[in-house]
Amino acid sequence: MLATPSFHSLGLLLLLSFFLGFAFEDFFAKASSARPGGIRTFPLLSLGGGLLYLFDPTHLIAFTGGLLVLGVWLSLFYSVHLRERDERGERNAGLVVLLLNIHAYLLGAVALALPHWVAVGSTVVAVLLLTGRDQLHGLARRVDMKEVTTAGQFLILTGVVLPLLPNEPVTTLTSITPQHVWLSLILVCTLSYASYLAQRYWPPAARGLWMPAIGGLYSSTATTVVLARQANSDPAARRQALAGITLATGIMYLRILAIIAVFNMTLARDLAAPMGGLAAVALLIAALQYWLIKAPAAQAQGQTPRGNPLELGTAAVFAVMFMVISVASTWVKTQFGTAGIYWLAAIVGFADIDPFVLNMAQGGIAGIGEHAVSIAVLLAASSNNVLKATYALSFGGRQTLQSAALLLLLAVAGVALAVFLASVKL
Structure with a gap:
């Protein structure tokens, strides 16, 4: 028997996934190559994760299968992504894009199954970590190892x-x-x-x-x-x-x-x-x-x-x-x-x-x-x-x-x- 999500949970899922996608596209707007994810992809991933969770909220078989499929697709992207070089000529090995896609997928189940503050808090933290890259790297360079x-x-x-x-x-x-x-x-x-x-x-x-x-x-x-x-x-x-x-x-x-x-x-x-x-x-x-x-x-x-x-x-x-x-x-x-x-x-x-x-x-x-x-x-x-x-x-x-x-x-x-x-x- 399928679990019935509340209207508020579904609305929160869509709102947070759009918010995450908007921040993603704004941050990578000047990127030299395409990145998987964005204002359309993340809501779809969240909806897909939420629906697969609702099919089997006890054993999570369908939800886990969807996560594995997403992992394979992201692995193919990452294998190509590793061949790229950034503006300094260094290998582009960042995992932020992959982790945000996984976050968007997990957000569907989190918004439907857990208290709303968990979904809101985790998404806001993810956006802050994404958009605060320059400030955080600058802080890491200023802080002494001591x-x-x-x-x-x-x-x-x-x-x-x-x-x-x-x-x-x-x-x-x-x-x-x-x-x-x-x-x-x-x-x-x-x-x-x-x-x-x-x-x-x-x-x-x-x-x-x-x-x-x-x-x-x-x-x-x-x-x-x-x-x-x-x-x-x-x-x-x-x-x-x-x-x-x-x-x-x-x-x-x-x-x-x-x-x-x-x-x-x-x-x-x-x-x-x-x-x-x-x-x-x-x-x-x-x-x-x-x-x-x-x-x-x-x-x-x-x-x-x-x-x-x-x-x-x-x-x-x-x-x-x-x-x-x-x-x-x-x-x-x-x-x-x-x-x-x-x-x-x-x-x-x-x-x-x-x-x-x-x-x-x-x-x-x-x-x-x-x-x-x-x-x-x-x-x-x-x-x-x-x-x-x-x-x-x-x-x-x-x-x-x-x-x-x-x-x-x-x-x-x-x-x-x-x-x-x-x-x-x-």
Whole structure:
């Protein structure tokens, strides 16, 4: 008994096959020789594939036979196609034409048997890959092989290591599981890797305040050091450097809030007002610095992005720090109570606050509520601002005195908010 296709499925089949054929003909309009496929061939192939699928949707004997016939015909074409030479005199061995014909044939069954988004998505991707040939080849020539290796490392972190890790605590010293640790690592690596790629391959990132804004997504501390050195060595960069240091800190508040929201939306809502307020103040001050400080005749050049942050060694260090802070937090809570957690937050702010914040967001300490965690996060961010103020003075000297003072002001504001939250009775 034949399956009955819906009117919408049939219409979608025809629409997508015409779309694919139109893109094919437009792309190969200037080709020196004929190519099989086009605005008539692809709809016919799709209809043929759909009808053969409907004859036997269970065993697909007729559909498979049609695919074999198409394969033989395409093989004959390809044997002749291989003898051709392109404009550079090289053998024309591309498989795109053959694959698009096969895609058109498979589209008939896909549109009738699978959810419509599968047919639409696969066809749109095929057209984008066809029409984006020059851009994709240009990108492949620009990208260094090290980037491919780094992308492979990122896939290892997300697709290989994460599924293998247990989602149960492996020690009574902390309730954090190995999978929690790795999820946190992946989140931080994703932000840092995205900011690195933007600085390296997006030209506007080298101009204006884009570099400190993107740097704040990775590390506001590292960005402060870079810009302080720039302000001290290049007077023409002073305006951009001073505004950039404040901007990176404002982005830091938003980055911490976004990271917390991934794991603990309740905590993120509690911190939205204080962290959002501090971010708004920092961003406003950065804008005023950029507009009001006298701009020199020559603008500073964009900085070369720092080394790729996604090294496996760095990932291992982060994981170790995460576990150490988790165990230390549990011990401090047991020995000194919630007040001990506040002191620990102030101390870790002078190092890397991400492991501490992520540990808090995932409930790494039993018996401490969101209210106390909010106070701890504000203290950690404030102590980190003190560290950045110290770096600004150390590397920028008098040139960055204004930035150091503003960072200390933000630190004081953060501590004041923490004290206010501590005084509020829930």
